[in-house]
Structure formats: C-alpha cells, structure tokens
Amino acid sequence: MTLDRPTxxxxxxxxxxxxxxxxxxxxxLADSRxxxxxxYTFAVAFDPAFERLKETFQRxxxxxxxxxxxxxxxxxxxxxxxxxEAVTGDMPHVTYVGLNHMRVVKERGxxxxxxxxxxxxxxxxxxxxxxxxxxxxxxxxxxxxxLPFAMSMGVxxxxxxxxxxxxxxxxxxxxxxxxxxxxxxRIGKLESGMAGMYMPxxxxxxAWLFQGLVYGVGGQIMRPGxxxxxxxxxxxxxxxxxxxxxVDDGAxxxxxxxxxRQQFMAGRMGFFLDSISRLSNFExxxxxxxxxxxxxxxxxxxxAGGLVTxxxxxxxTRSAAKDPKVLAAAWRWLKFTTGPxxxxxxxxxxxxxxxxxxxxEDPKLLKGYFDDRPRHxxxxxxxxxxxxxxxxxxxxxxxxxxxISEYLQAIVDKSQTPDAALAAMVREVNQLxxx
Amino acid sequence: MxxxxxxxxxxxxxxxxxxxxxxxxxxxxxxxxxxxxTDWQLGASEIGFVGLDNYRALPGDRVxxxxxxxxxxxxxxxxxxxxxxxxxxxxxxxxxxxxxxFFRAAFFLPVVTTTVAMAVVWxxxxxxxxxxxxxxxxxxxxxxxNFLGDAGSVLATLAAIGVWENAGFNMVLxxxxxxxxxxxxxxxxAVDGADRAWERFWTITFPxxxxxxxxxxxxxxxxxxxxxxxxxxxxxxxxxxASEVLLFTIYQEGFSFFRIxxxxxxxxxxxxxxxxxxxxxxxxxxRRVHYA
Numbered sequence: 001m002t003l004d005r006p007t008x009x010x011x012x013x014x015x016x017x018x019x020x021x022x023x024x025x026x027x028x029l030a031d032s033r034x035x036x037x038x039x040y041t042f043a044v045a046f047d048p049a050f051e052r053l054k055e056t057f058q059r060x061x062x063x064x065x066x067x068x069x070x071x072x073x074x075x076x077x078x079x080x081x082x083x084x085e086a087v088t089g090d091m092p093h094v095t096y097v098g099l100n101h102m103r104v105v106k107e108r109g110x111x112x113x114x115x116x117x118x119x120x121x122x123x124x125x126x127x128x129x130x131x132x133x134x135x136x137x138x139x140x141x142x143x144x145x146x147l148p149f150a151m152s153m154g155v156x157x158x159x160x161x162x163x164x165x166x167x168x169x170x171x172x173x174x175x176x177x178x179x180x181x182x183x184x185x186r187i188g189k190l191e192s193g194m195a196g197m198y199m200p201x202x203x204x205x206x207a208w209l210f211q212g213l214v215y216g217v218g219g220q221i222m223r224p225g226x227x228x229x230x231x232x233x234x235x236x237x238x239x240x241x242x243x244x245x246x247v248d249d250g251a252x253x254x255x256x257x258x259x260x261r262q263q264f265m266a267g268r269m270g271f272f273l274d275s276i277s278r279l280s281n282f283e284x285x286x287x288x289x290x291x292x293x294x295x296x297x298x299x300x301x302x303x304a305g306g307l308v309t310x311x312x313x314x315x316x317t318r319s320a321a322k323d324p325k326v327l328a329a330a331w332r333w334l335k336f337t338t339g340p341x342x343x344x345x346x347x348x349x350x351x352x353x354x355x356x357x358x359x360x361e362d363p364k365l366l367k368g369y370f371d372d373r374p375r376h377x378x379x380x381x382x383x384x385x386x387x388x389x390x391x392x393x394x395x396x397x398x399x400x401x402x403x404i405s406e407y408l409q410a411i412v413d414k415s416q417t418p419d420a421a422l423a424a425m426v427r428e429v430n431q432l433x434x435x
Numbered sequence: 436m437x438x439x440x441x442x443x444x445x446x447x448x449x450x451x452x453x454x455x456x457x458x459x460x461x462x463x464x465x466x467x468x469x470x471x472x473t474d475w476q477l478g479a480s481e482i483g484f485v486g487l488d489n490y491r492a493l494p495g496d497r498v499x500x501x502x503x504x505x506x507x508x509x510x511x512x513x514x515x516x517x518x519x520x521x522x523x524x525x526x527x528x529x530x531x532x533x534x535x536x537f538f539r540a541a542f543f544l545p546v547v548t549t550t551v552a553m554a555v556v557w558x559x560x561x562x563x564x565x566x567x568x569x570x571x572x573x574x575x576x577x578x579x580x581n582f583l584g585d586a587g588s589v590l591a592t593l594a595a596i597g598v599w600e601n602a603g604f605n606m607v608l609x610x611x612x613x614x615x616x617x618x619x620x621x622x623x624x625a626v627d628g629a630d631r632a633w634e635r636f637w638t639i640t641f642p643x644x645x646x647x648x649x650x651x652x653x654x655x656x657x658x659x660x661x662x663x664x665x666x667x668x669x670x671x672x673x674x675x676x677a678s679e680v681l682l683f684t685i686y687q688e689g690f691s692f693f694r695i696x697x698x699x700x701x702x703x704x705x706x707x708x709x710x711x712x713x714x715x716x717x718x719x720x721x722r723r724v725h726y727a
Contacts, residue, residue: 080690083478104693108478193564202673255563255584256670266565395476399692409675413586 033065034325036333039092041078041312043071045280046150049349057336064329074204075312079104082317086110093320093330096149096312099137100208100401103391105315106140112316114144117331129340129358137355137388138313146313147338150352152277153307153386154212155378156180156298160291162187162194162270173295177242180271180298181250187270188251196251198260199273201243201408205257207401209273210408211308211390212297213239218304221390227433232426238300240422243411254413265289273297275310276379277352283375294378299385306387311352314338340365353379394434403428464706471699478693489700499701501676502684505590506660509680512594513601513659518652520598521605522644526636528606529613539610542603550600554668557596558583583670586677593678596665601658605651612647616640653716657709681705 040046050068058066072078075098085091086108097105105111118125126132130147138146160170166186174180184196200206211221219235222228231239246252251270253260264272265285272282279294286292299305314337320330336342340359344366347354359365360380370377392400407425410416416424471489475482493499528538545553560566561582569579582592620639624630629638641648663682666672672679672687685705689698 076691080477083693086478104478108476109480110478195564203671253563253581254674255581256673258558258669259562259584262559262562263564268564395694396692399688399694402687402692405673406675409586409673413674415586415675 033063034323034329035065035067036094036320036326036329037067037069037092038094038333039069039071039078040096041072041075041098043073045277045350046071046346049345052345052349053337053342056341057333061329061332064332066333074098075101076204082110083108086318089319091317091319093317093326094333095315095317097146097315098312099148099310099389100391102138102140102145102313102315103393103397106143106145110315110317111145112318112321112327112330114138114147114316114334118144128335129356130338131357133386134355134357137309137311137386140391146315147334148355149312149314149338149342150277150346150350151309151311151355151386152275152352153309153379153382154209154273154297155276155279155382156295157264157272157274157278157282158293158295159187159264159267159270160293161267162190162290165190166270170291170293170295175296175298176300177245177298181245184246184250184252184270193268194251195253195260195263195269197246197271197273198252198255198264198269199243199246200257200260201412202405203257205274206405206408208275208308208310208389210239210404211387213242215306215308215387216297216299216301218301222392227435228430229426229433232422236422236426237419240408240411240418240425243408244414244418247412247414252412276376277310277350279375280350292375294375296378296382305385307382307385309386309389311355347376353383357383392429392433394432396432400429400432403432467699467702470695471703473696473699475695476693477689477695485696489696490704492697493700493704498676498679498684502672502679502681505677505679506662506681508590509594509597509662510656510659512591513597513662514652514656516594517598517601517659518605518648518655520602521651521655522609522648524602524606525609525613526640529610539607542606544603545600546604546607550664551668553596553600554665557665558669561592584674586674589670589674589678593662593665593670597659597662601655604658605655608651608654609644609647612644612651613640615647616643649716649719653712653719657712660705660709660712 040050050071054066054068058064069092072081078095079097079101082091082095082097083104091110134148135144137148137151138144156173158170158173163170163173163183166183168174168183168186174183180197186196188194188196199209201210214221214231214235217235217238219233219239220230223230229236247254253263255263260269261272263269265282267286267290276294282292297307299307314334316327316330316334320326338355340356340362343354343356343359346352347359347366347369354360354366361367370380391397404425407416407421407428410421410424411418472484472486473482474485474488524538524542528535528542561568563569563579563581563584568582572579580588583589616639620643621635624635624639629635661682662680663686666678666680666683667686670678672683681701682705685698685701688694688701
C-alpha cells in the first residue's frame with residue numbers, strides 16, 4: 001500500500017523546491033565532484049568542532065565536495081526529521097543519531113550496514129582505535145549501523161563549597177549511595193531553602209539514568225530472547241527504592257528538572273547527577289559563583305555493576321548507497337570524524353568522553369590534555385564501566401521511556417510506594433513491548 | 436450582462452484561493468483522516484489498514500482520558516475567567532481617558548509576546564525556591580509553593596498563565612464592541628434616571644455587548660482548547676501527566692513516539708470536538724444577529 005496522496009504530493013513539492021534551491025548554486029559552479037551531504041545535531045555544542053573537521057577533511061579530500069545541512073536542535077528533532085526525509089527520499093548522506101534512536105534506524109532500514117566496509121579495511125581497522133566495545137555501541141541486534149562519535153555518561157557535579165561546609169571532602173566524594181546520600185542530606189540541612197542533591201527522573205535523562213541505576217547494582221534491562229523487562233526483581237526494587245531515599249535521606253526536592261538545574265547553578269544545591277555532556281553548560285552558567293567539581297557516579301556493585309552510556313553515532317544513510325563515489329566519500333568522512341582526530345576535536349570543543357582511545361595516547365592529540373582538567377578526567381576514568389543505552393524493541397520503544405519517567409515521578413512525590421510504582425511500571429512497560 | 440459568465444469569472448477569481456484551501460487545509464485533513472485508519476509509524480515503509488482500531492483503543496487509553504479531562508478543566512478555568520477579566524479591563528480602560536493607550540498596550544502585551552519565551556520567564560518567576568513568587572510568599576509568611584512541580588497545582592498554574600495570556604486579547608475585542616454602542620443611548624438612559632454606573636452597565640452596555648460577548652466567549656474557548664506551547668516548553672505534560680493536554684499528547688504520540696496512526700485518530704477526535712463548538716457558535720450567533 002502506498003502513502004496517501006495529498007500529503008505525499010505536498011511533501012514532494014516542498015522537497016522539490018528545496019532540492020532546486022540547493023541544486024542551483026551547484027550547477028552554476030559546474031562542480032563535477034561528488035557532493036557529500038552531512039547533518040549533525042546539537043548545534044550549540046558541536047558547531048566549532050564540525051567547522052574544524054570540515055576544514056581539515058576538505059583539505060585532505062579535495063575530490064569531494066562536503067556540505068552541511070543546518071544542524072538539528074537535539075536527538076529527538078534529528079530523528080524526526082530523518083524519518084520524514086526517509087519518506088520523501090531526501091536524507092543526508094551522513095547523519096549523527098542519538099544512541100537511543102539507533103533501533104529506530106534499524107527498524108526503518110535507514111542506514112547502510114558498515115560491516116562490509118569495515119571488513120574491506122582488513123586488520124587495520126581495529127588497530128586504528130575502534131575497539132570491539134566501541135563498535136558495539138553502534139550495533140543493533142549485532143548489525144553494525146553506526147560508529148560512535150561522541151559519548152557521554154553520568155557523573156556527579158558537586159558544589160565543592162557546600163560539600164566542605166557540610167564536612168565532606170570534595171576531592172574524594174563517597175562512591176557508594178549510602179555515603180553520597182548521607183552527605184547530601186547534611187548539605188540539605190545547612191540552611192533553609194537548601195537542597196541536598198538532584199538526579200533527573202523526567203526528560204531526556206530520566207529513563208536513561210534509571211537504566212544506569214539498574215546496571216549499577218549489576219542488573220539488566222531485558223534478558224536476551226525474553227519479551228519482558230528484567231528489572232522486576234531485586235535490582236529494580238533497589239533502583240526504585242533509591243529514588244525515594246534520594247528524597248528522604250539525600251534532601252532531593254520534588255521539583256522539575258529545569259528548576260533543579262537553575263537551583264544548582266545558583267549555588268543552592270549540593271550535588272547534581274547527570275550526563276558529562278552538560279559540563280560546558282554548567283561551567284558557563286556557574287562561572288566563579290562557586291567551585292564546581294565532578295565526581296565518580298556512585299556504584300554499589302563494583303564487580304558486576306556498570307554505568308549507562310549516552311551520546312550519538314555517525315550513520316551512513318541509504319541515500320548515500322545510490323552512488324558508489326558518494327558512499328566511498330561518506331565512509332572516509334565517517335572514519336575521519338569517529339577516529340582519533342575527530343575525537344580530538346570533540347573533546348577540545350564540546351566536552352564528552354573520548355570515543356577513540358588512540359587519541360588519548362597521541363601526544364599531538366589528547367595525551368596530557370586531561371592532566372589539568374580534573375572535571376573532564378572523571379568521565380575518562382569511568383570509561384571502563386560503560387554499558388549500552390538499552391533501546392526497547394518494537395513500535396512503542398520511545399513511549400516506554402516516558403512511562404518509566406511517569407512512575408519514577410510517583411516514587412519521588414510519594415503518591416505511590418517504590419515497590420507499588422515499580423510493579424505498575426513493569427506491568428505497563430511489558431504491555432507496551434511487542435508480544 | 437449574462438449571469439453564467441459572471442459566475443464563471445467569479446469561480447476563476449476564487450480558484451487560486453480554493454486551490455490553496457484544498458492543498459493546505461482540506462487535503463491534509465483528509466490525509467490525517469486516512470492515516471488514522473492505519474498503523475503507520477513515522478518513517479516506516481510499510482503501512483497497514485486497521486479500520487477503526489485506533490479509535491476503539493482511545494476510550495481505554497489512560498493517557499488520552501487524562502489529556503481530555505485536563506484539557507476540559509483547563510478550558511473550563513481559562514475561558515470564563517479570561518472573558519470576565521477581559522470585559523472588566525475593557526470597561527475600566529473605556530471609562531477613563533487617563534493612560535488609556537498605556538493600559539491598552541500593557542494588557543495586550545502578553546498576546547503579542549512569544550509564548551515560548553514567556554514560558555521561560557514564568558518558569559523562573561515560579562521557581563520553587565529561587566522564584567520571585569515564592570520569595571514573596573515567604574516574605575508574607577506563607578509556605579513556598581511548588582507551582583509547576585506539584586501534580587495538584589500544575590494545571591491551575593498553567594490556567595493562570597493562560598488567563599494572563601488571553602485576557603488582553605479578549606479585552607481588545609470587547610473594546611471594539613464597546614465602541615460600537617451609540618453614546619446617545621447612555622444619554623437617553625440618564626434622562627430616564629438610569630445614570631448610576633451599575634444601571635448603565637446592566638441596562639445598556641451588557642445587552643448591547645451580547646453578540647460581542649458570545650463571539651469572545653467562543654473564541655476564548657477555542658483558544659484555550661489549543662493550549663500547547665506552554666506545556667511543551669515548561670512541563671512536558673508532567674508531573675505524572677497532570678498537565679497532559681490533547682494537543683501535546685497528539686504531538687508527542689506522533690513525533691516523539693512515531694505512532695502516527697494513533698496520533699491521527701487523536702487529531703480527528705480533537706478536530707471534531709472543535710467543529711462541534713464552532714457549529715454551536717454559528718447557531719447561537721445566528722439567533723442574535725438581528726439584535727446588533
């Protein structure tokens with residue numbers, strides 16, 4: 001069955017007009033080089049890095065004409081646009097997709113599988129820094145659909161001044177939940193209107209951090225081959241219970257994510273637990289109002305536990321596969337941006353965690369870079385603990401994250417006990433999973 | 436001159452507009468109606484016909500029921516208050532020439548500002564611990580309130596912001612209505628002994644404002660049903676879906692969850708609701724036309 005007429009017509013008219021607009025300058029130049037169209041996300045963060053990458057790439061690859069499309073605001077708008085472009089046949093050749101949307105990319109068949117391209121490189125590919133765990137981040141059900149470009153993970157942002165006032169050592173924060181919550185509780189008691197800590201349970205980070213808590217005690221989100229979630233046992237109960245303990249012991253206020261961020265920036269909160277990708281944002285907003293530090297994410301199970309990874313992966317879309325020359329150029333660009341030099345630019349201009357470890361060992365690139373940047377170093381030292389950002393299968397994959405957030409809210413605002421909320425959450429998520 | 440050719444020319448003149456109407460209004464509406472009968476997911480290459488399944492699932496859908504109830508409560512709060520407030524402001528401004536231009540502009544300002552930008556401002560004003568609203572509450576000896584973060588108060592808070600946004604719009608409509616009332620009627624009433632403010636309002640202003648009132652009431656109702664930006668910008672439907680409203684649900688289902696079929700069914704239900712309201716308006720207004 002085809003798509004309904006009217007919309008398709010309108011879309012193709014728009015797409016046609018757009019294509020005409022893009023094509024005109026090209027014809028004027030009579031440029032015969034293949035054009036590689038790239039689109040990235042998070043303009044505010046990534047603009048400087050991509051400008052520099054483009055410059056270098058263009059110098060080294062004069063046979064390709066590289067153009068950027070206007071970058072998207074965030075991962076959600078990025079994938080939405082990509083899905084629309086898939087319908088009109090107007091996808092960019094390379095795009096950067098949030099790791100949480102990789103399953104959608106696979107299910108809609110938007111991307112070119114990279115395994116054959118990687119195999120063609122032979123043994124040199126892994127030697128260039130793309131280690132198997134790194135490759136795994138770009139895989140869905142074993143298919144290599146992307147290579148990770150920028151990677152993030154949870155850290156503890158702390159207000160060192162408040163930590164000291166509460167009798168803690170900002171350089172050595174407790175690495176277990178009991179210790180961190182107790183310290184946060186003391187900070188909350190320093191004066192009225194002071195909050196101990198905050199860890200988002202809604203928005204982009206909410207369900208992501210919940211996965212992190214489950215991983216942290218050695219649990220799993222879903223077991224392979226099962227059609228139900230795996231966090232209905234003791235690990236899930238522990239994770240759900242932690243949210244209530246954050247409120248009761250850690251003096252976490254029940255306020256919206258954005259309000260909590262403002263309060264932390266204003267110096268009225270001890271800890272903010274969130275992704276390292278927020279670092280430059282916090283640094284800019286806080287300035288010298290107080291001493292901002294980062295600490296390790298609490299981990300109760302050091303042996304089996306891990307931390308959840310966020311970030312995005314570079315993907316070659318189906319539209320690049322139409323022309324072998326474009327495909328070859330796209331592959332070169334992919335290797336360049338996810339390789340050591342791309343990693344170097346991202347770390348220097350954006351933050352995040354290095355994806356390509358070779359960059360860390362190269363004195364021309366990042367070796368020594370983190371020595372006097374302790375805030376960045378925290379995340380680098382956690383790299384060994386990364387676990388995948390689990391993507392729920394089926395058509396309701398994204399909605400499930402929203403459902404998880406909703407029940408976490410019920411735990412935090414005490415409208416349900418943690419056990420009851422978890423039971424309801426598990427029931428509803430299982431219903432949304434494909435049978 | 437021959438009649439048919441006039442009609443032909445008329446049609447010719449109307450054709451571009453008709454074409455646009457079909458292309459941008461009727462066509463997409465039909466497309467949404469068709470989509471609502473499918474299980475299409477955004478970007479999917481397959482599409483399956485599922486009949487009325489999407490509609491049948493709605494009554495049992497907890498999110499839809501919550502969104503519908505919230506939208507009705509929101510409209511029920513915002514419509515009467517913003518209409519009454521708009522009327523009050525218009526009467527006050529009309530009553531005195533002093534600072535008329537200033538007050539008119541001041542109260543109309545919320546209408547012309549960008550809702551999303553204002554949402555950020557409101558978010559700060561209502562911040563649970565740093566916001567001026569709570570600093571004031573605390574200074575007056577009250578407990579601080581978690582306006583936007585508490586499931587019990589978030590909808591009322593959004594409604595208050597909605598009133599602030601819409602009252603100025605209603606005020607301008609009422610000002611226009613007031614201008615249309617002939618001065619002589621007031622003079623005649625004064626001669627008849629009805630010259631106190633309340634008597635003048637009740638015997639002349641209010642009845643003559645009837646058609647304006649109805650128009651404003653229905654427009655205000657439709658506008659309040661369309662609440663979206665502020666929810667998308669501040670609360671995202673939370674906490675615990677306490678501020679989930681229909682337009683936001685449609686947006687989220689369609690563009691965040693990619694469930695186009697379901698979102699299209701929601702859109703059709705929403706559209707039909709608004710259509711019923713519009714028909715209601717035309718019938719009531721029609722009865723009043725002779726009055727004006």
